[in-house]
Amino acid sequence: MQLVVARIGRAHGIKGEVTVEVRTDEPELRLGPGAVLATDPASRGPLKIESGRVHSGRLLLRFEGVRDRNAAEELRNILLIAEVDPDELPEGEDEYYDHQLMDLDVVTADGTEVGRITEISHLPSQDLFIVERPDGSEVMIPFVEEIVTEIDLEEQRAVINPPPGLIDDRAVVASARESEAKAPDEGGDAGRGDA
Known part of the structure; x- marks a missing residue:
């Protein structure tokens, strides 16, 4: 079974690295050096990961044969697809494919x-x-x-357990402005005080 594990973003630097939007909870397993990934569109792959690193909170990858910014930019928006055994389960207890x-x-x-x-x-x-x-x-x-x-x-x-308004029309609109506007009409005191 094939799973989309990332989408390639823009080029980073001049040596062929790209940013990736990770779409897996297991990037170290799916996007490690040596991994060979199918692509969508299929004509652009397969791509083999040469190296990876985290920079400013984003994962950067370099693929074999991609050596400059122009080649990296041509990969933009390509989906990376891993082959996964359909019976395989994620490592985390509350994680799902x-x-x-x-x-x-x-x-x-x-x-x-x-x-x-x-x-x-x-x-x-x-x-x-x-x-x-x-x-x-x-x-x-x-x-x-x-x-x-x-x-x-x-x-x-x-x-x-949906909050009101998520799946129906029972949304509760809370607005301080509406409360203040209604308070004098209802005969109440607009300020807080003791009786």
Whole structure:
């Protein structure tokens, strides 16, 4: 099975290094020196990692045969793909590969059906489940512990505890300006005081 593990960013320096947007929780395993990765588009690969280092919080890679900035810049936006055994599991207890989460049914804690995971979007701050609802619309659910309370691979479901407004129209709008504007009309005292 093939998994996207990174996207190549811009060239760094003049010796062929590139920045990469890491899309794996195991970069040391998937993006280490000597790793040979397929690419999307396939015509640009495979690429063999010659070296890697972290600079200012970003992973920089150099590939065999890429020796200057121009060659590195030509690799921009290419996806790097690793071949992974489908039975292999991530090392962390609460970690999952995308293929394990795809097509899971999403339900609330009380069993209400929300939809089915059709895509996982990897953002710098967090991952998002793209969930197709029964009516064909989509909802984005942050894959964070406070919202996604359980992943049950045997039952093929993800249980969520959504805040108001995430999957429905019950959002609570809190505005200090609205509270202040309403307080005098309601016969209350706008300031805090003792009775």
